[in-house]
Every structure is written in C-alpha cells, then in structure tokens.
Amino acid sequence: RVKDMGRNGFSFYDTSMNFDVERNLALNVRLHQAVLQNDIEVYYQPILDLNSRKIVAAEALVRWTDSELGFVSPADFIPMAEKNGLIHRLGDMVLLEACTQASAWQAISPIKIAINFSSVQFRYCEQLQARIIAVLVATGLPASQLDMEVTESLLIDQGRSLMKMLSYLKQLGIGLSIDDFGTGYSALSYLQRFSFTKLKIDRAFINKMTTSSSDESLVSAILAMAKSLKLKVVAEGIEDEQQASFLQQHNCEFGQGYLFSRPIPAAEFTQLLLDEQRRESVELKQPA
Ligand code: C2E
Ligand code: MG
Ligand code: MG
Ligand code: MG
Numbered sequence: 001r002v003k004d005m006g007r008n009g010f011s012f013y014d015t016s017m018n019f020d021v022e023r024n025l026a027l028n029v030r031l032h033q034a035v036l037q038n039d040i041e042v043y044y045q046p047i048l049d050l051n052s053r054k055i056v057a058a059e060a061l062v063r064w065t066d067s068e069l070g071f072v073s074p075a076d077f078i079p080m081a082e083k084n085g086l087i088h089r090l091g092d093m094v095l096l097e098a099c100t101q102a103s104a105w106q107a108i109s110p111i112k113i114a115i116n117f118s119s120v121q122f123r124y125c126e127q128l129q130a131r132i133i134a135v136l137v138a139t140g141l142p143a144s145q146l147d148m149e150v151t152e153s154l155l156i157d158q159g160r161s162l163m164k165m166l167s168y169l170k171q172l173g174i175g176l177s178i179d180d181f182g183t184g185y186s187a188l189s190y191l192q193r194f195s196f197t198k199l200k201i202d203r204a205f206i207n208k209m210t211t212s213s214s215d216e217s218l219v220s221a222i223l224a225m226a227k228s229l230k231l232k233v234v235a236e237g238i239e240d241e242q243q244a245s246f247l248q249q250h251n252c253e254f255g256q257g258y259l260f261s262r263p264i265p266a267a268e269f270t271q272l273l274l275d276e277q278r279r280e281s282v283e284l285k286q287p288a
Pocket of ligand 3: 179180200202203236
C-alpha cells in the first residue's frame with residue numbers, strides 16, 4: 001500500500017509483517033477473554049485397543065472458536081498461552097473439566113483420561129502437583145485413570161524437583177506418556193531416567209509408514225525399543241485400516257486417529273461408550 005511507504009517511496013517494514021503483529025495482538029486479547037469467560041471447550045478423542053478395537057481411553061483436546069476470528073487451532077493458541085502465561089489457567093480448566101467428565105464415564109466403562117500438559121506448567125511443579133491431587137480428590141477420579149501427556153521439551157531441563165514430582169505422581173498410579181515421540185531431540189536414556197509408562201508415536205511416522213519403507217522400519221524400531229523399555233505404545237493419527245493392521249501385526253497395543261473417530265464433544269463420546277456397551281451385551285447374549 002502506497003500509504004505505508006516512506007518519503008522516498010521506500011517501505012520501512014513489510015505490510016505482511018505488520019498484519020501478523022496485529023493478528024497476534026488480537027488473538028492474544030481474544031484468548032484472554034475466552035479463558036476468563038470460560039469459552040474454551042474440551043473435546044475428546046478415543047484411544048483404542050488395536051486388537052479388541054475397544055475404547056480404553058479418551059484424550060482431552062482443547063477447542064476454541066472465537067466469535068470473530070472463528071476456529072483457532074490449539075497448535076496456534078497453545079504456544080501463545082505458553083508465552084503469555086495463560087497456559088496455567090487454561091491447563092487448570094482442562095484438567096478439572098476432563099477429570100470431572102472421566103469420573104462420570106467410569107460408570108459406563110473403566111476408561112482412562114489422557115491430558116496434555118505443557119512444559120511451561122511444570123515450571124511451578126509444586127503447584128501443579130497440588131492442583132492435580134486436588135482435582136483427583138474433588139472429582140473422585142482414581143489416580144490410575146489419569147495419564148499425563150508431555151512432550152520431549154520437558155526433558156531438556158531436568159531439575160531435581162521435577163524428577164521428584166514425576167516419581168511421586170507415578171507412585172500414586174498416574175501414568176506418564178511421552179507425546180509426539182520421534183519429533184524431538186531426546187536421547188533414549190531420558191526415556192529410562194524419567195518414569196514414563198507410555199510412548200505415543202507421532203502421526204508423521206504413521207502417515208508415511210505404509211508408503212515409505214524407511215518410515216516402516218522406524219516404526220518397527222520404535223516398537224522394539226518400547227518393548228524392551230516396558231513402555232506401552234499408542235500410535236497417533238491412524239487414518240486407514242492398512243495402517244491399523246500393520247501396527248496390530250507389529251504388536252502396537254493402542255491406537256488413535258480419524259479411522260476410529262475425530263475428537264468429539266463429551267456428549268458424543270458418552271454415546272460412543274454406550275453404543276459399545278450395548279454391542280457387548282448383545283455379543284454376550286448371542287455367542288458366536
Ligand atoms: P497432540 O497431543 O499430539 O494431539 C493429537 C493431535 O492430532 C490433535 O490435534 C488431534 O486432533 C490430531 N489427530 C488425531 N488423529 C488424527 C488423524 O488421524 N489425522 C490427523 N491429521 N490428525 C489427527 P489438535 O486437537 O489440533 O491438537 C494439537 C496439539 O495441541 C496437541 O497435539 C497438543 O500438543 C496441543 N493441545 C491440545 N489440547 C491441549 C491441552 O489441553 N493442553 C496442552 N498443553 N496442549 C494441548
Ligand atoms: Mg497428546
Ligand atoms: Mg501427539
Ligand atoms: Mg502434538
């Protein structure tokens with residue numbers, strides 16, 4: 001735009017950069033409002049046992065649709081919330097809502113709830129630990145039904161208090177999953193030092209697995225390594241039956257992806273559990 005040009009027709013900054021800064025500012029303001037007004041929703045995506053194809057867990061995933069900006073992906077607003085500090089409030093909201101929901105689901109099926117935690121939330125790990133315990137007590141959800149998902153970035157700086165907290169939570173029976181495995185930079189030794197219980201293979205590998213032989217061998221190698229470290233494995237982003245059966249054949253125990261279900265609102269998830277329960281009771285009445 002001519003207006004933006006300087007005296008000698010030379011623009012000091014590029015207008016697209018200006019646009020990014022403005023959009024970023026708008027997003028920040030709207031996100032603050034959304035968190036304060038509780039306009040953030042939690043969706044749930046089923047995690048299945050690949051052999052029985054039954055739901056064993058739900059992963060809680062935040063959803064934010066702004067009245068003006070429309071749908072904003074968590075991949076965009078989570079990093080923003082990490083920078084502006086809102087992640088603590090946001091994380092607390094997701095934790096309480098997801099545990100409340102999971103506690104209610106126990107009456108239908110003994111599923112676990114997998115909740116994503118940002119490394120930033122662990123900067124105040126005493127508070128985070130107290131909050132998790134308070135939420136379990138308040139919702140009545142057994143600690144064994146909670147899986148915490150963290151990414152490899154948590155492993156960069158391993159303070160003593162973090163290690164203490166993680167082993168304490170493990171003693172309570174809470175699971176600890178390493179999310180997006182394969183995309184980070186962690187040394188394998190970290191996997192042992194931290195008391196992980198599950199490993200989630202990033203969907204980038206699952207995606208290319210059945211078309212690229214190098215990704216196929218990577219997935220097999222990850223599965224073998226997980227087995228020797230006694231970690232359970234969840235494959236993320238399963239989109240077709242070919243991928244599901246490949247993983248099943250390679251003894252990958254759990255999977256999640258659009259093949260089974262997209263992330264859905266709590267009420268729809270309840271319906272999935274009820275449908276599954278009804279199918280099971282029919283199978284029991286009419287053995288094959
Ligand atoms: P994630 O924890 O690795 O979650 C899995 C992401 O993969 C979700 O994206 C899910 O919708 C997507 N996905 C699942 N199956 C498929 C599939 O078959 N195909 C494709 N293409 N995608 C699939 P989503 O919901 O957009 O979340 C993105 C990321 O945002 C999450 O990755 C997680 O890192 C972060 N996130 C989401 N909710 C929270 C939260 O409550 N707290 C924190 N700290 N981070 C969150
Ligand atoms: Mg996750
Ligand atoms: Mg992931
Ligand atoms: Mg991710």
